[in-house]
Amino acid sequence: MFGERTFVGFQNFVTIFTSDPMFWRTVGNTLLFVVLYVPLNFVLALGLALWISPRIRGRGLYRLLFFLPAVTPIVANALVWRLLVQPNGVFADIASWFGVEQFNPLGTETGAMAAVVVMSLWQGFGYNMLVFSAGLDSIPDHLYEAASLDGASAPRRFWHVTLPMLSPSLFFAAVMTLITSFQVFAQPYVLTGGGPGVATTTMVMYLYQRGFQLFDLGTASAVATVLFAIIALITAVQFLGQRKWVHYE
């Protein structure tokens, strides 16, 4: 723990891969979070960007308000969510109108992960929405007019004009969102403490626990290295794949 550092070769990696009961759980939890969070984030961000983008009066204000949670301290955000979702909180009260007796999402493994995902979406999707809004704003009108003249329906225009023109924004957002979602830490740290059980202990949270609570920097660094490798791999794949679907002018 403390004291002299010694070189142990790959021992820390061998340990987390073979005998550490927690490591693979945290990899699984992180992947589950990413798989849930990233697509939902995109659907919400793109959906709202499209909704607010056309001539909605005061769209600047709407965009701003949806972006607000992204700029407030994440500690404050997670704390207020804790008040909302606890068993005697507001959400439980609302659930009781619909006949749900025991509303306690943080008391079950699936519920806790769902709460972390929902809270993260609330906190995070506004940023992508802003990026998409900017992308939508800069699509020239004449493209839509030309498509309309060709008799393209609204879905077809979306598919053949909006998406290709937006693809650079989508690519940028995909890269950044994937990187940050693999690094998710503050939300479970403040909201669930990683529980119940280890259901919401993510990789970064685990390396934090190892490194800062248990003073086990060796294992923490090994976890960090694996995380880094995963993120690097996925980002590389994204960059390689971008030629297939990202259209620059």
Place this chain on the structure above:
Amino acid sequence: MSSATAQRPDTTRAIVQPRDLHDEYVPRPASARKRARLAREITSQVLLTLVLLLFLMPFIWMLATALKPGNEVFASPPSLFGSEIRWSNFVDAWTFVPFGRFMWNGLVVSVLGTLLVCITSVFAAYAFARMRFRGRSGLFALYLVTLLVPQEVVVIPMFIFMQELGWQNSYQALILPWAFTAFGTFLLRQFFLTVPRELEEAATVDGASRLRILLTIIVPIAKPAIGVLAVFTFINYWNSFLWPLIIISTQDMATVPIGLNSFLGQQGNQWQLLMAASTISMLPTALIVILLQRHLVKGIALSGLGGR
């Protein structure tokens, strides 16, 4: 993100043009079309406002909690308002911990940090965009790779480094480690690539130095992108939690997120004060975003984050 964008003739091309996605091409009588559109717009507005209210509920609850007596925060069943509206919680939150001091520290660190990040990013981005040197692409890739490293990983070596310099518990330790960001460099480089070279070539012929070209030609054009970078950098410094937690050891140097944590003490939690403090802590960043709202979306669109 591609050299193709470099050929764009006019980078400040207008981007905001109202447009109706649902515009039907089939002609209809003008008045009926107008009415239908109006109805659609009203429905859309009402729905959007409802969604927004739901979305803002956590903030509403934050503010409502901040105004309750302490023992009613967890009252069951929960209600938005307590038995009285206690504005004094804000005063108490301000004095329960030296919150004014936290805000001041946060402002100093965020403002100076933002300035530094903008300056270093402009220089680094210019070098990567315009100057030819051996190993440029390799170095740029290395820069980008640092984006992939979680902050939690860097904190310990950085802490040891700061100790070696004797900088623990200081403003420079809060600011400098994060004053050279790959993100800023990346963002501005992408933007600089879109600036037509002809602009600079003319200046070069007139004998202007590179620094002069950068400051008088590139930077003014890049204002929207630099603005976006500044907003996000400020927010990051303001909200940063783990690093201040470790490097700061006295209360008079602490920043706002650390300050928020002091309400969760060993002796009970002062939730109403915590929520009051949270509300206050939101103000600076919210204010910046509100003031720069118009430029933010435009800046994102122009800087290449919007893609084009």
Place this chain on the structure above:
Amino acid sequence: MKRFVGAPLAAVGALALLAGCSGGGGGSTQEDGVTTLTFSMWAGSTPETEALETLVGLVEAEYPNIQLELETAPFNDYWTRLAAQASGGTEACILGVQSPRATSIRELLLPLDDRMLADAGIDLAEFDSAIVEGTQVDGEQVAVPYDLGPLIVFYNADAFAEAGLDAPAEDWTVDDFSEAAAALSGDGKYGYAINPTVDTTTAWSLTLGGEQGVAADGSLQLTDPAMVEAVAYLQGLVADGSAPQLPATSDSYNALNSFVAGDAAMAIDGPWQLAYVAEQVAFEYGVALIPAGPNGSATPVAGSGYGVSASCEYPEEALQAISVLTGPEAQTALAEQGRAFPSRTAEQPAYYQGAFAIAEDTLSAAGATGEALRSTANFTQVNTLFNQYAVSALNGDMTAEDFLGTVQSQTEAGAGQ
């Protein structure tokens, strides 16, 4: 959105590692006969910090040749920062030590032998024996305690009266407790809010089965029958609606919050919460002993003290400062503010005044039956995993044996590293 500031200068940081980690060593200097020592302690609010500054003043008045530089952090953050400082070799000279965490940071602490203590004028016989034991690791004193906290039951006297129940008697039993909890539950209210921690569970395992989750020899034995019985008992309370379901949370005061809000009529916590409870509640409250099991009442005792870091260059001066920090005057001052229940037996009466007078009988009785809460070197991990899995167990998603076995095996697997 730390996404952008997230990662820079990793390379520079790595260089710093390569450059070697000499570390400053204890943060102390000596100049013109004055020794300056860093003093690191947890404190959140302004009053807490001010109380510490008062203590620093006492030290400097008593020893003009010593100056203390106070460093503070909120309680939870204190340990995070201590870990970071330890990895850099720059922890403070005088460290706040909480007894259950003493074992886990023993390598940072200088063992204090009798001669050193005597030289500094500290006589441990004047302190409560349970907490003196609690601040030892393998028989070595690593800190001098300034307060102690036997766990006690906080109860809502108004709720008891409303339900037609007598206030808990000094000799009340676990059966009395269960009956009261059941009678106090209903209509969204609960008799008892459970704190899913090792300490609270240990209170029940001590009273029900006379054993702790850590054996006398310091080995972890979470699956001891007494612990299983305690968890099963708590599971029963949740199952029959006498205690609310638990949420997973990093908030260690969830139970106390419910109590203060009047949602739960009883909660178990330490006397250090009395000041908070007294300030917050809008009802009559009282405190009682942990109800007696087959072998009478028993309660785990934890507390805090100050230790000298092993890297401190002036351990003698540091211990002199600690003799004042834990001395009669300092303890009386803290007791009168209700900040700490004194570890010095002679100073304990100073605590029983004003709002805290109601605790006198209970605390003196608890002191007599208290047993030091034992801990292991990896107790932080035990605590973390215990809290996390207890949520599933108490909500009925895991059996008591499964729960305790899982925490035991996962900590052991981690301990090998």
